[in-house]
Amino acid sequence: MPLMIFSWIKRNRRAKLLAEPYPQEWIEILERNVPYYPLLDAVEQTRLRNDARIMIAEKNWEGIGIELTDEMKVTIAGQACLLVLGIEHDYFANVLSILVYPKTFSVERPLGNLGGDSYVPLVGKQFLDGQASHRDHVALSWKKVLFDSRHPGHGSNLVWHEFAHQLDMLNHEIDGTPPLEDRPQRIRWMEVMNEEFDRLRQARRAGEQTLIDPYAATNEAEFFAVVTEHFFDEPIELEQHHAELYGLLRDYYRQDPAARLRRSSKHEVQRTKDEARENHDGTA
Numbered sequence: 001m002p003l004m005i006f007s008w009i010k011r012n013r014r015a016k017l018l019a020e021p022y023p024q025e026w027i028e029i030l031e032r033n034v035p036y037y038p039l040l041d042a043v044e045q046t047r048l049r050n051d052a053r054i055m056i057a058e059k060n061w062e063g064i065g066i067e068l069t070d071e072m073k074v075t076i077a078g079q080a081c082l083l084v085l086g087i088e089h090d091y092f093a094n095v096l097s098i099l100v101y102p103k104t105f106s107v108e109r110p111l112g113n114l115g116g117d118s119y120v121p122l123v124g125k126q127f128l129d130g131q132a133s134h135r136d137h138v139a140l141s142w143k144k145v146l147f148d149s150r151h152p153g154h155g156s157n158l159v160w161h162e163f164a165h166q167l168d169m170l171n172h173e174i175d176g177t178p179p180l181e182d183r184p185q186r187i188r189w190m191e192v193m194n195e196e197f198d199r200l201r202q203a204r205r206a207g208e209q210t211l212i213d214p215y216a217a218t219n220e221a222e223f224f225a226v227v228t229e230h231f232f233d234e235p236i237e238l239e240q241h242h243a244e245l246y247g248l249l250r251d252y253y254r255q256d257p258a259a260r261l262r263r264s265s266k267h268e269v270q271r272t273k274d275e276a277r278e279n280h281d282g283t284a
Contacts, residue, residue: 086254132165176220
């Protein structure tokens, strides 16, 4: 089938899907389980709802030892789509399947071989909460996804971590550098990321406490995934302690979570003042 016809069919299918009424229970799941969704403006919320809906429809969802529910799909898709809310994307087209496990799961990892004349591989088990495959899937522990959903503000979010890896893989490399706009952005990216990565490694060797999770020092790919978690989940702290890094991620994701949180805080303070003034006027 010619590519042009395939693209038309896909666009037409998506348009029909978005024309259908949006399930109210899905909105309630987004409000309950997608950190910071309530802080988005109306346009952003609409785009996120639509993006999540298309992602749910187009991916192969598979429960491994668990029965899949709408809550699982909407929670995962909503959080994944928040990452790309400000940038052009094709709904993580490189991810064909999303595998959901009830809790931590195990995968086999090569450990080497026994040596000698013939190659005898050794395989061991590794226990994971999530895995981003460069081939076609993302695997997630629902227990960890739900915990992160209900306890934001600690710099940890499994969905954002694994789907940041998928953004990294869009250029067919797993090196902590997603596709960037132009050469100046690539140069700035390498300068800031390398400096911050080295800074974290030095702090780790010195036994110093850091805002950025020490796991980010594993390699450049993990560094990008972890700082993405902090960017969306602890934006004000990251901006305060790593201003250049925050600015780099703000320009890449085309979102400003710290400003979003500050606007929300100001609104809440003003709302509290207004309520107090109304109560005072009512009792005067």
